[in-house]
Amino acid sequence: MRDEAGFRAFVETHGATLQHAARLLTGDHHRSEDLVQTALTRLYQKWERIDAPLPYVRRALVTAHIDQSRRRWWGERPTEQLPETPDVDGALASSDLRDELRRLLAELSARERAVVVLRYYCDLSERDTAETLGVPVGTVKSSCARALARLRVEATSASGGTTS
Secondary structure (H helix, E strand, O other): OOOHHHHHHHHHHHHHHHHHHHHHHHOOHHHHHHHHHHHHHHHHHOHHHOOOHHHHHHHHHHHHHHHHHHOOOOOOOOOOOOOOOOOOOOHHHHHHHHHHHHHHHHOOOHHHHHHHHHHHHOOOOHHHHHHHHOOOHHHHHHHHHHHHHHHHHHHHHHOOOOOO
């Protein structure tokens, strides 16, 4: 018999955090929902046998994302900038920053993106990130360094050559 209440409590406690991490990984709200659903399904299937569900579901999230990113996507890609709209109490600026972060993350490789999200959004140590991804700590360090360097270059070029 499955511990339905325990699983439900886990999802209620960690669902929003997993959703946000998935959104950072995918750069898309709808794909992130599918990704979280896939990871939680994998967790549910092994719920009774897993001692540490949060690291397991994080790993399932990253693995599912990498699997999905290997598939070719044939959907539309926006190519033009939207016209300027008036800012309402700074909400647009905040939204623009989040969009810019998602765009910058999307330009990283799947592994680099996973390392950055796990290290800085999920606040995992290098060791925990390495365990989650199943790679050596050195790989996490080098992937993180490369990713942050690329993010700095992209952010600088996106801001017109100035850093804030």
